[in-house]
Amino acid sequence: MHKWGMAVDLDKCTGCGACVTACHAENNIPTVGPEQAARGRAMHWLRVERYWEGDFPDVRLKFRPVMCQQCDAAPCEPVCPTYASHHTAEGLNAQIYNRCIGTRYCANACPYNVRFFDFFNPQWPKPLHLQLNPDVSVREVGVMEKCTFCVQRINAASIGAKGDKRELKDGEIQPACVQSCSARAMVFGDLNDPESEVSRLSRSPRGGKLLDDLGTLPKVTYLERQTQV
Amino acid sequence: MSEAYSRKLGDDLLRPLLETSWRFYLIVAVLGSIVLMGLGTWMYQMYMGFGMTGINNPIFWAFYITNFVFWIGISHAGTLISAILRLVNAGWRRPVTRCAEVITAFALMIGAMFPIIHLGRPWLFFWLVPYPSSRQIWPNFRSPLVWDFFAITTYLTGSVLFLVLPMIPDFALVRDRTTGLRRKIYGALALGWQGTPKQWHRLESAMSIMAIAIIPVAVSVHTIVSFDFSMAPVPMWHSTMFGPYFVAGAIFSGIAGLIIAMAALRKFLHLEEYLHPVHFQNLGKLLLMMSLLWGYFVFAERLTVWYGNESAEIAVLRVTQKGSFAPLYWTMVVVNFVIPVSILSIKRLRTIAGCVVASFGVLVGMWLERFLIVVPSLGHKYLPYSWGTYRPRPVELLITTSTFAAMCLLYTLFAKFVPIISIWELKVGEQEPHETAQERSARVLGEARP
Numbered sequence: 159m160h161k162w163g164m165a166v167d168l169d170k171c172t173g174c175g176a177c178v179t180a181c182h183a184e185n186n187i188p189t190v191g192p193e194q195a196a197r198g199r200a201m202h203w204l205r206v207e208r209y210w211e212g213d214f215p216d217v218r219l220k221f222r223p224v225m226c227q228q229c230d231a232a233p234c235e236p237v238c239p240t241y242a243s244h245h246t247a248e249g250l251n252a253q254i255y256n257r258c259i260g261t262r263y264c265a266n267a268c269p270y271n272v273r274f275f276d277f278f279n280p281q282w283p284k285p286l287h288l289q290l291n292p293d294v295s296v297r298e299v300g301v302m303e304k305c306t307f308c309v310q311r312i313n314a315a316s317i318g319a320k321g322d323k324r325e326l327k328d329g330e331i332q333p334a335c336v337q338s339c340s341a342r343a344m345v346f347g348d349l350n351d352p353e354s355e356v357s358r359l360s361r362s363p364r365g366g367k368l369l370d371d372l373g374t375l376p377k378v379t380y381l382e383r384q385t386q387v
Numbered sequence: 388m389s390e391a392y393s394r395k396l397g398d399d400l401l402r403p404l405l406e407t408s409w410r411f412y413l414i415v416a417v418l419g420s421i422v423l424m425g426l427g428t429w430m431y432q433m434y435m436g437f438g439m440t441g442i443n444n445p446i447f448w449a450f451y452i453t454n455f456v457f458w459i460g461i462s463h464a465g466t467l468i469s470a471i472l473r474l475v476n477a478g479w480r481r482p483v484t485r486c487a488e489v490i491t492a493f494a495l496m497i498g499a500m501f502p503i504i505h506l507g508r509p510w511l512f513f514w515l516v517p518y519p520s521s522r523q524i525w526p527n528f529r530s531p532l533v534w535d536f537f538a539i540t541t542y543l544t545g546s547v548l549f550l551v552l553p554m555i556p557d558f559a560l561v562r563d564r565t566t567g568l569r570r571k572i573y574g575a576l577a578l579g580w581q582g583t584p585k586q587w588h589r590l591e592s593a594m595s596i597m598a599i600a601i602i603p604v605a606v607s608v609h610t611i612v613s614f615d616f617s618m619a620p621v622p623m624w625h626s627t628m629f630g631p632y633f634v635a636g637a638i639f640s641g642i643a644g645l646i647i648a649m650a651a652l653r654k655f656l657h658l659e660e661y662l663h664p665v666h667f668q669n670l671g672k673l674l675l676m677m678s679l680l681w682g683y684f685v686f687a688e689r690l691t692v693w694y695g696n697e698s699a700e701i702a703v704l705r706v707t708q709k710g711s712f713a714p715l716y717w718t719m720v721v722v723n724f725v726i727p728v729s730i731l732s733i734k735r736l737r738t739i740a741g742c743v744v745a746s747f748g749v750l751v752g753m754w755l756e757r758f759l760i761v762v763p764s765l766g767h768k769y770l771p772y773s774w775g776t777y778r779p780r781p782v783e784l785l786i787t788t789s790t791f792a793a794m795c796l797l798y799t800l801f802a803k804f805v806p807i808i809s810i811w812e813l814k815v816g817e818q819e820p821h822e823t824a825q826e827r828s829a830r831v832l833g834e835a836r837p
């Protein structure tokens with residue numbers, strides 16, 4: 159059984175935003191337009207948070223790509239009244255769009271704010287409507303959606319490997335964000351394989367979890383320079 | 388009890404049922420059109436998409452959930468207060484109980500609409516219900532929203548029973564005084580009531596069972612409503628005191644709602660002889676006590692958060708005490724605590740008008756309290772990058788307004804078709820008018836001690 163996880167090296171991240179764009183293209187995420195974005199309805203399954211540290215002129219700019227942390231003890235799952243938000247055998251926090259009735263409770267419970275609500279039926283400005291990914295369903299108004307670790311790619315690779323009667327290789331699966339990262343700051347793989355690159359990075363002394371003290375057991379590890387404050 | 392008094396009671400209290408003035412039609416027309424406008428607005432919201440509301444990321448719950456908690460809170464007026472007054476056999480309760488109990492039934496119905504109105508796909512609300520689905524999927528029993536469903540349906544069933552049971556003898560009275568279609572309808576509602584000793588005995592036992600059973604149900608309902616918040620790891624939501632805090636707030640707003648309803652009934656139905664200043668005095672004292680209790684809860688909640696000094700919680704505390712929500716917060720403190728305590732603790736001011744003024748303040752304040760629990764916390768979760776704020780949009784304001792009209796409309800219709808004051812209970816009360824404490828204890832304990 160696999161346990162999918164990710165490691166993000168913040169010291170490598172340049173904040174270019176290629177992962178955000180790739181995520182939108184891969185997962186058919188609607189672009190809501192400037193007016194709705196100003197109302198706080200922008201949808202980015204993956205966002206790059208900017209933080210400034212220190213006082214001028216001694217300022218350091220930091221970037222942190224934040225996507226669903228695929229928690230093992232996910233607060234979003236028990237609160238969903240219809241099991242639309244549920245845990246898969248491979249440890250992903252899946253969202254079943256057809257089963258979602260839009261209570262939005264999961265989004266409130268999520269400490270990372272990485273769940274998004276479809277306030278309207280999705281729309282894409284031309285010609286983006288011609289590039290929808292056929293492997294990913296388009297979500298209708300009134301449901302929640304979120305980062306899936308590109309589960310369509312995970313499934314395609316797993317089925318392909320099964321057809322070839324072989325094990326999945328480390329690095330064979332790349333979510334869109336990992337694939338598009340020019341700085342190679344993001345690594346995806348199987349946390350149950352102690353030899354995989356993501357396992358090795360997750361054990362790094364530079365590693366840490368986001369909001370670790372909430373006890374959500376995220377499967378995303380952030381690596382950054384450890385400084386003494 | 389004199390025959391004349393009995394006849395006068397019937398005449399006075401059945402008059403609204405038998406005579407209809409143009410004012411009734413006007414009120415129903417105005418309130419009805421506001422309710423229809425609210426329904427239309429909801430249809431519009433469904434048709435256009437949920438984005439017509441002011442909900443955004445990260446404020447995923449706002450006006451509708453505030454209204455939900457508010458109306459469920461109002462529902463605690465009736466059944467709980469009337470059950471307690473019945474159990475302690477407070478003589479002054481007799482004219483109050485029914486107009487209190489009916490608030491519960493209607494406020495629950497209105498409150499229970501909001502979890503459906505607020506759904507992204509409200510046409511699928513029945514997925515919250517455990518029904519034998521062909522796909523063999525059950526709701527998630529770990530979710531507080533499913534607990535809500537069970538709590539509210541239990542409470543609604545219980546409080547409707549508790550309301551309808553003591554109405555049976557009064558329906559029989561109306562049946563016996565009317566003719567034609569009215570006689571048939573009220574006869575059916577009276578369920579064959581003949582007033583035999585056996586029937587009276589059964590009614591009394593059923594009512595005492597319901598009065599005892601409904602109290603833990605009422606307490607559990609608002610505790611479970613508070614669990615919607617306290618089960619989620621959101622700053623200032625995740626608190627062990629939310630259960631009792633919500634129950635206290637619910638009773639507080641419930642009494643305020645009851646005082647306003649009683650004052651309105653007294654004025655419009657000319658019930659001055661039945662709803663006396665002493666009723667308002669007594670309910671005013673109850674409101675004063677709940678105001679002090681509410682103040683204590685808010686103080687305890689805020690002080691522990693401030694001392695705890697946990698960064699996410701402090702952010703929420705700051706934005707409510709000092710930041711953008713401060714005007715609402717301090718309005719809440721004034722209308723929920725300062726004004727009611729100053730009006731109601733002075734005997735000279737604890738008049739009907741004084742109680743009504745305090746109660747209006749409490750209704751506004753308790754609505755704000757729920758809003759200030761829901762919104763600032765969601766806007767200030769752990770990662771400052773995704774902080775946000777909220778402003779209601781017209782659909783939310785219209786739907787909220789229409790529910791207040793719906794409450795008034797249902798109440799008007801109820802007072803039109805059912806004697807709003809329990810006639811038979813007043814007659815029973817007249818038979819034992821001046822029982823002293825000693826007499827009562829002798830009567831009650833005398834039965835237990837041979």
